Amino acid sequence: MSEHVRGAIAEVVRREWSTVVASLVGDLGDLGLAEDAVQEAAEAALRSWPRDGVPDRPGAWITTVARRRAIDRLRRESTRRSKTEQLARLEERLGATDLGGGAEDGETLLRDDQLRLLFACCHPSLHVEAQIALTLRSMAGLTTREIAHAFLVPEATMAQRLVRAKRKIADALVPFEIPPDQQLLQRLASVRHVVYLVFNEGYDATAGDELIRHELCGEAIRLGSLLAELVSDDAETLGLGALMLLTHARRLARSDRQGEVVLLADQDRSRWDRRMIERGTELLDRAVRLGRPGPFQIQAAIAALHADASHADETDWAGIADLYQELTRISPSPVVRLNRAVATAMADGPSAGLELLDDDDLAERLALYSYFHSARADLLDRAGFPEAARDAYQRAVGLLTPGPQRRLLERKAAKLGHRA
C-alpha cells in the first residue's frame, strides 16, 4: 500500500476517532475497552480499505467493527456479571446498526456522547497532566507516541500515564456524564482549563512536529465550540472560544520560511486569517453582552485589539494596557503583571513600564523567566540605561538554551556593549 493511501486512511480514522470512541464508551462505560476496540477497528480499516475502497460512512464502518471486536472480547471474559450486561447492550446496539447520522436527534446524541467523554477525561479526580493526555488520546485521536512527543517525555512514560488514568476511571467509577446543573459551572472551569492547555501546547510548544501542533490548536478550538454549544450563555466559555480563534488566526504569520519565530510587531498582517478573526470577534461580542467578564474574555479582547490594527504602529496600546490592568485585578499572576508593564510602556513610555516592574516580589518570582529579563532590558535601553539593559539581556541569555531566541538576545546585548 502506498504511503499516500495509508496517510489518507489514518487521517479519516483520526477525524472519526472521538465520535466512535465516545459512542462505544456510551455502550460499554469502559474507556480502556472502548479504545482498544476502536484501535483494532482502525487497524482493520488500514487492511481492508485499500482493497475495498473507503466506505461511504467511515465512522459507521469503524463503529460497527469496533462493537464486534468489543463483543468478541467480552464473550471471552463473560464470566463476570457486569460484562454480561455490557454484552447484551452492545448486541442490541449492533442490531439497531444506526449510528444516528443525519437525523437531528442523532446529531445531539453524538454531541452529548462526546461531551460525556470530555467531562470524564477532564475529571478533577485525575491529575491535570493525565487530563490533558487523555483528552488528546480520546478526543483528538492522537497516538501515544504523538502525545509523548508533544510533551517531550518518553513514549513509555506517556503510555503508563494513560493506562493509570484509564484504570482510575474504571476502578473508581468516574461517570461518563454531563454534570448536573449545580456542578456544571465548576466542572466547566476545569474542562476549559484543559482545553486551553491543549491549545497552548499546540501554540507555544518549542518542539514537536508543526503539523501536530496545528492539529492540537484545531482540536482545542473544536472542543471549545462543543462546550459553547452546551452552554451558549456562559460568558467565559464563549470567551475561551474567542481567545483561541483570535490567537490561532495569526498562525501563518508567526514563523518565516526558515521556521524562525516572527514577533507580533514584525508579522505580515495580511497573512492573518480574517475569517477566523471575524468568528472570534463575533463570539467575543456575544460573551461581553452577557455582562459577566472574566480572564478569558479579557485576553480575547486584548487579542481583538491586536487584530484590529492593520499595522503594529496603529495598535491601541492604551486600550490594551487598560485591559491588562483589569486582568491583573482579577487574576494577578506574575506573567500577567509583566505583560501589563510591557503594554503600559508602549502606551505611556518606558519609564511607566519600568515603574511597574520595579517590585522585589515580582522580580523574585520571575527570576528564572527569560522574557522578564529581556522585556526589562528593552525598556531600560529605551529609557536610556544601556549598561543596565546589557546586564538584563545577559541574564535572559543565561536562561535560554541555544537557538534562534538566544541568538537574537545575544546580538542585542552585544550591540549595547559597543555603545556603553
Added chain:
Amino acid sequence: MKYACLIYSTESDPAANPEPGSEAWGPIMEGYQRFGAEAEAAGVMITGEPLHPTSSATSVQVRNGETITTDGPFAETKEQLGGFYLLECENLDQALEWAAKIPHAASGTIEVRPVPDFSEL
C-alpha cells in the same frame, strides 16, 4: 459501588478535634449525627465508625514468622486517620458529593477510595 471515606484531620488541633464532652465537641457530634441521618435516609450509608486517637494505636508486622509489635500508627503523617464511612454510591461524583458533607471535610481531608468487588472475578 462501595466507597470508603477515610476521615483525616490533625489530632492535635483542638478546633478540629476538641476533647470529648467539651463545649466545642457538641456541635461536631451534632454535625456527624446530621450527616449519618441524611446518608441513612438517602440509602447510601453502609457503616461508619470513629477511631480512638493514634496514641492508642499499635502496629503489628509478621516477619519470618515472628510477630513484631510497635507502639503508634504505621506512618507518621501531618493528618491522622480518625474514622471512616463505608457508603454505597452510584459513581465517584456521588461519593465525592457525600464526602464533602462529612463535618471534618471542613477542617481536614476526606480520602475517597473505591472498594473492589472480587466476587465478580
